[in-house]
Amino acid sequence: MAERRCAVVAVLGAPNAGKSTLVNTLVGAKVAAVTQKVQTTRTTVRGIVVHGDTQLVLIDTPGVFAPKRRLDRAMVAAAWSALEGADAVLHVVDAAAHASGKRAGADARSVDDSAAIAAKLKENEIASILVLNKVDAVPRPALLSLTAKLVEEGLYTDVFMVSAKTGDGVGDVAKTLVERAPEGPWLFPEDQIMDAPARVLAAEITREQAMLRLHDEIPYDLMVETESWEEKKDGSARIEQTVYVARESQRKIAIGAGGQTVKIIGEQARKEMEAAFDRRIHLFLHVKVREGWSEERALYQRLGLDYEA
Ligand SMILES: Nc1nc2c(ncn2[C@@H]2O[C@H](COP(=O)(O)OP(=O)(O)OP(=O)(O)O)[C@@H](O)[C@H]2O)c(=O)[nH]1
Ligand SMILES: [Mg+2]
Incomplete structure (x- = not known):
């Protein structure tokens, strides 16, 4: 039998970027709550999926934003701490928020948050995979300039353009994660898809x-x-x-x-x-x-x- 592989993958990004949707799509079942409201995810949730000999453990995190209240601070701390011990990091960016013509309110905040996350990844030399999400809602040319800008700001090994909602491109992300998964025992039984009771x-x-x-x-x-x-x-x-x-x-x-x-x-x-x-x-x-x-x-x-x- 082939050696087993297992990768712990931290999914990071601004509030509402589509992290939980992406985790659900990667797992192929609903393990995390999704709403149109920012700050839906309160704590780290693990979604688990097996591809052949490889188990991927996806850690969905609360959106990273400038925290003010105690609950917000704790959520942001939980998001960053998910990076400890992760074998791979996905930085999910809401391409639709970046591309929207007049950037105001939530969209503007999302752009600022993404830039801050990219900068922090670079500063801490955390190589990550850039996942531009919601491409179903954005024209292609806008995606290319956005990609160029983010690649400059962060430390990315790869860039994927996906729609977590339709599943478009998500298979390629999974394939890359599986290919790079280190050898090691699985962390969860093979039929388990999430770690919360x-x-x-x-x-x-x-x-x-x-x-x-x-x-x-x-x-x-x-x-x-x-x-x-x-x-x-x-x-x-x-x-x-x-x-x-x-x-x-x-x-x-x-x-x-x-x-x-x-x-x-x-x-x-x-x-x-x-x-x-x-x-x-x-x-x-x-x-x-x-x-x-x-x-x-x-x-x-x-x-x-x-x-x-
Ligand atoms: N059009 C489109 N909408 C998407 C896509 N992925 C997610 N969404 C929508 O974006 C909103 C936020 O999705 P979530 O998955 O809850 O986002 P999140 O990053 O987990 O949000 P927080 O947990 O609040 O940080 C929801 O209304 C989703 O339906 C996508 O690929 N395309
Ligand atoms: Mg979420």
């Missing part, structure tokens, strides 16, 4: 649906915890979760008139969970106010983040 994934699924519904009203002040998970005799599972918000006004919004909003969130989340866990799910959501949860030490521990970062 099911209750964490279930909480992420609900948080994704809640963010998709509530992103205008409750941008970041939202957390979901799986309170209980009960196995039923008929093979189904009964899951109870709490959606935490920071203020009473947000609780009202999350519940909606006659409980309509939380009902829709719950229905969507349940469908996603049934697909993810391949079984029937009974999902019960509660919405509670927990002021200042983003300052709670225990929360950081559960998310695997450093409180003092």
Whole structure:
């Protein structure tokens, strides 16, 4: 039998660049939450995929940005610490944000963040692979000048142009990662596709649906915890979760008139969970106010983040 290979791959980039989408596409299943909102990913999530004798362990990270709040600082620290021990680094850049004519707001920030990441990679002599994402939304000529600029700013061994969403070009990234994977034992059993326990994934699924519904009203002040998970005799599972918000006004919004909003969130989340866990799910959501949860030490521990970062 051929020698086994294993590569740990850190996926880094500005908020909303498409890191989680790329990890999901590389894994071929949904392991990380994706939304149109920045700062969706809160901590490092590992997606795992096997190609022949090679196991790729992809570390999805929170977007790297200029942090102000404690939670933000911890998220950025977690992203950079993913580089320690990584065999390869993917720097994901939102080509659409760079190419958009009048750069303002989120797009401008994304451009600044990408440049800062490129500079830091260069400064620390971290060779990485540049992944220009969202090429489905950008005309080709714009991509070439953008590539030239980023290659100058960073320390890149390769450049790939992909659409994480359609899968276009993603196979080439996987092929390169596999080819360069060092010899070594696999880090996870061969049928495992993520390292988070099911209750964490279930909480992420609900948080994704809640963010998709509530992103205008409750941008970041939202957390979901799986309170209980009960196995039923008929093979189904009964899951109870709490959606935490920071203020009473947000609780009202999350519940909606006659409980309509939380009902829709719950229905969507349940469908996603049934697909993810391949079984029937009974999902019960509660919405509670927990002021200042983003300052709670225990929360950081559960998310695997450093409180003092
Ligand atoms: N058009 C297009 N949109 C994409 C592509 N990849 C991701 N997106 C969209 O970009 C948004 C952000 O995607 P995510 O995967 O959540 O981005 P992220 O980098 O993980 O974001 P954070 O975790 O918040 O840092 C979502 O609305 C995706 O659907 C792509 O290849 N093309
Ligand atoms: Mg993400």
